Amino acid sequence: MKNRKSLPILCLILTTVFLLQACNLAVSSPGGIPPAALSQTPPSNTSTPFPSLTSTVTSTPTVSPMPTITLTLFYDPTVTPTRQWSACPGIVVTQTDTDKGEMLHILRCEDNLEYDLGPLAKGMYAVGPNDKFLVYVTQDGMVYGSRIGERNLVVLFNLKREKIFTVFNKGVKPNFVISFADGNPLYKLVLTEKNFNQKHPYDLPLRLTN
Numbered sequence: 001m002k003n004r005k006s007l008p009i010l011c012l013i014l015t016t017v018f019l020l021q022a023c024n025l026a027v028s029s030p031g032g033i034p035p036a037a038l039s040q041t042p043p044s045n046t047s048t049p050f051p052s053l054t055s056t057v058t059s060t061p062t063v064s065p066m067p068t069i070t071l072t073l074f075y076d077p078t079v080t081p082t083r084q085w086s087a088c089p090g091i092v093v094t095q096t097d098t099d100k101g102e103m104l105h106i107l108r109c110e111d112n113l114e115y116d117l118g119p120l121a122k123g124m125y126a127v128g129p130n131d132k133f134l135v136y137v138t139q140d141g142m143v144y145g146s147r148i149g150e151r152n153l154v155v156l157f158n159l160k161r162e163k164i165f166t167v168f169n170k171g172v173k174p175n176f177v178i179s180f181a182d183g184n185p186l187y188k189l190v191l192t193e194k195n196f197n198q199k200h201p202y203d204l205p206l207r208l209t210n
Contacts, residue, residue: 084127085109091127091148093134104136108148115151120144126178128187133208135189137176141168143189145208157202159191166196185210 085092088109096103101119108114123138127148136144136153141160144153160168167174175194180187181201187209189202 091131091134093125093127095125097122104134106134106148113149117146117151117153120153124176124178126180128209129180130185130187130209132210133204135178135204137178137191139174141165141174143191143202145204147208154208156189156204156208164200165191165193165198167193 088107090109092107092109094105094107096105098119102122103116103118104120104125105116106114117136120136121138121140121142123136123142125134125136127134131148133145133147135156136146137159138144141158142155143157143159145156146153159165163169165174166172172195177192177194179190179192181190182188185206187204189204190199191202192199
């Protein structure tokens, strides 16, 4: 019977102790957040950058040489003035129009050698700068050469077949000027056609000019 009377008192004590502890917790932890949690610094939103993986690559440029371009230009040689002798002491050539064709009378003054070349088609002649050869160009496009002292002509070029000069393509009478370029013994024949103002060089064989 005595134990039953003390039981309510014991419950009251326990309840009182429980309430006091609850009040202490509420006072020491406002808002129900533990003090340890309040003292911690909130995490920063700043992200830690990843380590740089960029490597420095030094590139050595490869320089390729530019290809050498070779341009083929029209050869415009320096023309050597050639004196055509009308009297000694050089090579005197007299051109005569005959019934059979053109005749060339050659006089070599150094030894008084005289001879004739022809008959030839109508054309024009020029003696080389070294007085050792002559060239004869006909109006129909044949080019002949002869060494001074020899009584024959050799065919050098056929201009009509080459079709370089416009006069032969159009059937016009040519108007050539004969000159020579470069030097002894390798000369070039330079033909200038006045109607169409065309110029073209030709290599002369050494057996003719030397």
